Amino acid sequence: MTVCEDCDVVVTGGAGFVGSHLCEALMARGDEVICVDNLCTGDITNLAALRGQPGFTFVQADVSSGLDVQGPVDAVAHLASPASPADYLSLPLQTLAVGSRGSEYALELARRHGARFVLASTSEVYGDPLAHPQDEEYWGHVNPVGPRSVYDEAKRYAEAVTVAYARHHGVNTGIVRIFNTYGPRLRPHDGRVVSTFIRQALAGESLTIYGDGTQTRSFCYVDDLVRGIVAMLDCREPGPVNLGNPDERTVLELAELVLRITGSDSGLRRRPLPADDPVRRCPVVTRALQRLEWKPRIDIEDGLRTTVSWFKASAPKPVLAAAEAR
Helix, strand or coil: CECCCCCCEEEECCCCHHHHHHHHHHHHCCCCEEEEECCCCCCHHHHCCCCCCCCEEEEECCHHHCCECCCCCCEEEECCCCCCHHHHHHCHHHHHHHHHHHHHHHHHHHHHHCCEEEEEEEHHHHECCCCCCECCCCCCECCCCCCCHHHHHHHHHHHHHHHHHHHHHCCCEEEEEECCEECCCCCCCCCCHHHHHHHHHHHCCCEEEECCCCCEEECEEHHHHHHHHHHHHCCCCCCCEEECCCCEEEHHHHHHHHHHHHCCCCCEEEECCCCCCCCCCCECCHHHHHHHCCCCCCCHHHHHHHHHHHHHHHCCHHHHHHHHHC
């Protein structure tokens, strides 16, 4: 599919949570952006501030079916993929397709245009890690036939084909491995822990804790993450490079923080730990600091306050009214 006559940066999955923030950052610095998204998990309203602006083009298309752009392309940022457990578990074949065929089409686009290609990979390539914290030299501990494998293995294949294009076609490629990210535009029901806790706290519902809540995650605010992706687009670093916040927190600690920030008196409810759910997850970001001059800047409390404010502004009025009545 030919999607543009004149553009500089192609962002696949650009209507998603991270993708829309990346499009805004690129536009803010004067780039021309073509955003490609099939909206299976993305939301066109995420692009409300960009649509109609000179230099921005949105195309609804599935990159797993092909991708062609006429005119100059300086960079391709491949973010297209269902990313939350709720999404990739309900869209397993689409997740595998965009990680395989979608990555190949995006790489072919970069090869034809001599463009920089950056793959948005994930910390899920480390699986349920036996090494802690995780640096880029760790090969991972992944169940290839488990319920999460459709996402884990799709991203592992995407990394492999990215490296193959670099080695065999000379494509200028880079790989970033994204750890847990949060911020405005998270979908309330996407199954991610931050969005779930905020939604439940604001609605006065009990916060769902899987397992005993001592499993850990590291939470990076979306603006910090986008700075790292832009830095990767602007260089020739091949990666992989971890992008995440090494401030490790237990799920219980996150729940307590959300309750304090929202002022909610919600309780906690326990559920069994899902299969293959990682026990500990925390990035080593030394490589990002050394090679991209990047590190996270935004404290989790500040980031959560901004995110909660966005959720409050976006929530249906009956939900907020009920929460305030409580």
